[in-house]
Amino acid sequence: MDADAMLATFGSERDRGIALAEAATTLDELDEARTSILGRKAPFSDAQKRLGTLDADARKRVGQAANDARDALNRAFDERRAVLEAQAEDALLEHDGIDLTLPGRRPRSGSLHPLTLVEDEIVEVFLRLGFRVVDGPEIEDDWHNFQALNIPPDHPARTMKDSLYVAIPGHPELLLRTETSAAQIRTMQSQPPPVSIVAPGRVYRRETPDATHLPVFHQVECLVVDEGVTFADLKGTLEVLARALFGERRRVRLGPAYFPFVEPGAEVGVSCFVCDGVGCRVCGNGWIELLGAGMVHPQVLENCGYDSERFTGFAFGLGIERVALLKYAIPDMRMLLDGDVRFLSQFGGAA
């Protein structure tokens, strides 16, 4: 075989091999084609083996052509292999499909109770303001629940909300607290001023439950006592709270009200978050009455051994259920008690 014949073989085998590669429809066919072109017994190898018979010059020239042809062939087979492999994988994946409208395999959903969510929100505001969060007992004594709060036994305010008493022999003074305000007293008894606390907790009253009242509900009590605390501090604090709960544009309005443990006392309205204070079905006249507040009555400070001339303070009590009803448009407060999964699941995760 002379140089020209070799060159012809390399050229024709290259062309034939590229054509075979392109024609292969399976990886097996491709492997077969490769062996038939580049196998040790194929014409290409055969011709290549004979390169040694050529002179140096021709060997170099023809050798180069052989390498080029082999490279071209390898490229063609590799490219075709990549294509066929991708096709094979695609075919495999086509059978590996899944219906993505099937529900996902999700971890079981849990949720926090809306009262916890609202309490968190309120507590968060006061933590930001540097308040301490304190707890008090739910079974209280008459002194902490009433007398220290300027509600002596013959005070008509005691008929305003009848209390639930516990029957522990020898302890007629014990009752279920009617206000978280008792926590004010316990705090002031345990530390000197300055005080700035919130006390979330459950309270009890002898009331008939309805859509907007529960006999057992939750409050957050707030108390600040220091030198120089004024009514304006109360209003400013309430504004921060109202805006955190109901939006940045809320305004706060104080109006006269009576609570035995504060004076001046105030009923606090927040501009309606639905109509922005214009008047709507939620608020009526543009204001939502939210809570009772006031300046701590000097008698209360004195009952706790504070100097009422030197220290002044403010306090308020906010009903958590009421906030939850407003925030989540809950139609009936009793839903908060029921533990119905279909209600609870709306506060995180599916039913």
Place this chain on the structure above:
Amino acid sequence: MRIPVAWLRELVPTELGVEELAERLTRRGVKVEGIVDPWSGLHGVRLVEVLDVRDHPGSDTLCVARIRHAEGESELVVGVRNMRPGDLVPWAAPGSRVPVLDAPLEARAIRGVVSNGMLCSPRELGLGPDHEGILIVGEPELGVGTDLKHALGLDEPILDVEVEPNRPDFLSVLGVARETAAETGVPLREPPVTVEEVAERADDVASVRIEAAEGCPRYVARIVRGVETARSPLRVQARLVACGMRPISAIVDATNYVMLERGQPLHAFDMDRVAGPGIVVRYATEGERLTTLDDVGRTLTAQDLLICDAERPVALAGVMGGATSEVSDATRNVLLESAFFTREGVLRTARRLDLHTEASHRFERGTDREGLDPAAARCASLLAGWTGGSVLAGTVCDGVVRPRRWVSMRPSRASALLGYDVAEADAVAAFDQLGLAHRTDGDVVEVEVPGYRVDIDREVDLVEEVVRVQGYDHVGSRLPRAAGAGGMSPQRAFARRMKDVLASAGLREIRPAPFASAADLALFDDTDAVPVANPLRAEEGYLRTRLAPGLLRAIARNQALGVRSVGLFEIGTVFRLGDPFDEHVQLAFALAGPAAEGWHTPERPFDVLDARGVLEVVADALGVARWSLGDPLDGPLHPGRSAAVLVDDRPAGFVGELHPRASRALEIEGRAAIAEIDVGAIRDASIRLTAVRDVPRVPPLRRDLAFVVPIDVPAGAVASAIRHGGGDVYDAAVLFDVYEGPPLPDGRKSLAYAVAFRAPDRTLEADEIEPVIERIAAGVRELGGELRAG
């Protein structure tokens, strides 16, 4: 307190619209809760004269009345027959409206006779409950053609005022009128308190003696002689009805009318039934009895104040009159009581007897100690006018009125509390507006407190008056300086974190009311529950001792509503008797129904191992390593699927499945797994991560080991044998299969573990593990089992 606007305007002739008046009063602390108008449906009813009444030709019960009205005569059909020719009666002509009917009246035939509208009973006009007959108007000065609505002052609505207990003066029209005058600047026109008297002196006829000055500092009586049986004027009756009271007779109405007007409760005795006649005010003797007006016999204590005549008790002071001296149609001579009873005394008696009246409501909040004489005079004068009686000269009285007190206020103190500058002139202007006398002494303003302001006692009370008059909108806004570092107590923060852990474990938080029934307590044989003395519901007479019953009830309720898979938790307070009681926080959760609902997972019910799994998650998340399960507990639990939970080797709660008997009793379907643990115990055992372990740099060598063991060998014991046998190179073991049944012999089970071995410093070779596996196998053989494959 219901305040008819027309009555209010009589005392303060303001021209403000009702809405604006209500808003302005509310902003001053006279809380108008609502504006009601019971007569909005009354229109065009006029007074007419009855000319004759004849039988209805087509009916045995109906009659036909001919009437004279301003435009002529008409006939109408009437269902009752109490009117007679000459009577003045209200006529709702065709086209007019009455409150009880939705549409205007029309002329229509009733059994063949055309009825031109209707004659009205008091009830049909909204003037009281009386529906026995047509209203006969006994006031000839109201002539034919008079528009009833206008003549009776029913044109204007009623303010429904919520009176707070510190302002009992608002329990009267006069009290609200004072505040209205202050708000509007329109001068107050007090109702007249002059009375025309005859020469005979009251104190010649009767006597009054107070023997209990502490409970009754002063007692005033007026005497009205020669009264005729009469009704009070319709206008007065309309006002009583408007205020929620029932017109009864001229005498009783007069006392009620003056009470509503001035806030002073009054009582009328039939003087001829008062022995003496002499009034003695004294405390009851223990066990003394009195039958009150409501015909209830009352047994009294030495703390109850009595009004007595010369022989016996005739009234429960400030609460209710007695039956024996009650006024009636036969009453000809009246002794009117206008007294000041102290708050505490009336409150005590009214509460003890659970007898709450308009009088006791006012006395227990505080009445005007200076208002006795004016009220008595006003009442005597009205009563005499309505009944033709004569008022005897002067009063019969005993006791003294405490002189007015002065309370001082420093404007500087007001500024310090209110946060804006209150000048002396501001304070003085506020007190002037309220009609409070004052004087200035240095930098102090002193205010004379009138008898009707029972709420003003110390400086801060006057500060409140200043801000109330100036308006709460004067108050500025700022934030208090932070008093300290703030933050939550560790207990609260821990319980709160625990909620997040339980929620992320797939449980939903519930917050039920913390009461327990006897059945709840019996469930766990709890005998130390705290009873509630006056429970909201008789069947829930205790505070809960544990959270489990509430969770189980919630499970049952959800199942009843068709919710199948339920996982709930609560972190809450429980109560037990102690010294004197113990109140602490527990965590509990319950699982029932399918553990997973989905196409991808075979359905199986929640069981005790799901509950155990939640405990594991809680323990991991909160850093509790030292916990374990102990023996099954007594109680409503499955004996083979429950255990005490030990934290730090001390009992802290339980985990288990509900006993099927308990499930049936609680109406829970299928298995229910439940656990309850003391939060404090978990917190005490919780360790914060302070230093991490180094992680291994080499991969483990894994071997699957299957053991066949007697069926009663706990998996925990096999796991323990693997751990011990593994020694230094033990890394982890995961139980991946549990099997009982053929081909295994009866009484045997297979447990298959994926065990990982690891040396800290090098990759283990397979042949190094063989002796280790042999040690493990030996350990399992000691349990009566054997290594089957590995």
